[in-house]
Amino acid sequence: MTDDLLTRVDNGVGIATLNRPKALNSLNQPMVDALGEVLAGWASDDEIRAVVLDGAGERGLCAGGDVVAIRESALRDGVAAAKFWFDEYRLNAAIGGYPKPYVSLMDGIVMGGGVGVGAHGNVRVVTDTTKMAMPEVGIGFIPDVGGTYLLSRAPGGLGLHAGLTGSVFTGADAIALGFADHYVPHQRLTDFTAEIVAADVHTALSRYAVTPPASALAAAREWIDECYAAGSVTEIIAALRGHDAPGAQQAADVIETRSPIALSVTLEAVRRAAGLGSLAEVLVQEYRVSCASLRSHDLVEGIRAQLVDKDRNPKWSPATLAEVTPDAVSAYFAPADPDLTF
Structure with a gap:
């Protein structure tokens, strides 16, 4: 186990807290291993009636995976990154099929890997402070952790808009997109969790969930769907x-700053995901795409520009969408060696 994941059981409710607040609770290998082990144990424990996932600190549930570590692995041999994704995606699938109420408190910043551990649960809660995103195209990567499953099933063009811009959206938007179900005011989350412990999930939702405000993304459906x-x-x-x-x-301005190959693969991945039947099938596709990304120029360069040197000036290769070939896109979907299995 690891200090980066705190767990406790209170009156039959297992509470798991992502505990890297200085790193915005970004996921590392020990956290993925520990959370997977804990959730499997709680699933088979008759004394556990529900699970709650939250994040330590005031800034959010989880900002994603530890992409600096991913970059370091890619610069070596990619083995550690491939293992991380293999285990992380299996965890995402386990959450997607969890047999008990799994309440994810997607408060504050919830991005990338945070969406993976939160938005596949069966009781998905957002708040007035939620800042959610699948921002991978900004670092030369492609939405993963089951993100393309969710994006492909969002109403109209909302999923492609979120995936191709990588822009932040609100809790109300998350519900409109299908990334969340319930809206609880941030200031009531502690009481909400206490009510789950004292009573049950249904009672807590009936007492503390409120109607979300209007979604700005949903209000923009006309031009989003068309474009x-x-x-x-x-x-x-x-x-x-x-x-x-x-x-x-504004959307065009943002998209034009993103990695051309990542944009092209993201569009293809979301459209392929729409034709796949299950989260597990989509995760297999995402694992192939992620492993191919390890061999790309743009993943290493994008993380360098955003998080290592922080010059915010990535030099993408290919540099333009016109230079991205169909064969280059197709290569991302070739089977991995080994492929993801469940």
Whole structure:
């Protein structure tokens, strides 16, 4: 076990707390191993009636995986990164099929790997402080942890908008996207958890969940659905540029800063995920894509620019969408060696 994951049982409720607050509770290998072991034990323990996942500190549940460690692994041989994803995606699948109430408190910052441990639960709670995103394209990566499963099943073009911009969305937006179910005010989360312990999940939701405010993303469906129906990333940008909605221009501005190969693979991955039947099938596809990313220029370069040197000036290769070939995109979907199994 690890100090990076704190666990306790209170009146039949298992509470797991991601405990790396200085790193925004970003996931590392020991945390994934420990959470997987704890959840498996609680699933088979008749004394445990529900599980709650939260994050230590005031800033959020989890900012994602430890991508600096991923970069370091990619610069060596990629073995540690591939193992991390293998185990992390198996954990995501276990959460997606958890046999007891699994209450994820997706408060504050919830990005990447945080979505993976939160948004596949069967009781998904967001708040007025939730800042959620699948921001992978900004570091030359592709949405993973079951993110393309969720993005592909979002209404209309909302999922592609979230995936191709990588932009932050609110708790209300998360519900509109299908990433969450319930809205509990941040200041009531402690009372909400206490009510789960004292009574049960249903009672806690009935007492503390409220109607979410209007979703800005849902309100923008008209131009989002129209623009993201285009066939390629280049055509999507052109459609955004041709629309008079201010949000469309802003989306195009953001997308044009992202990795061209990551954008192209993300579009293909989300569209392929829509045709796959289960979270597990999508995770196998994501594992293949992630392992291919380890061999790419842009993953190492994107993490360098954003999180190592922090110059915010990645030099993408290929540098433009026009230079991305269909064969280069297809190569990301080749089977991994070994493939992810469950």
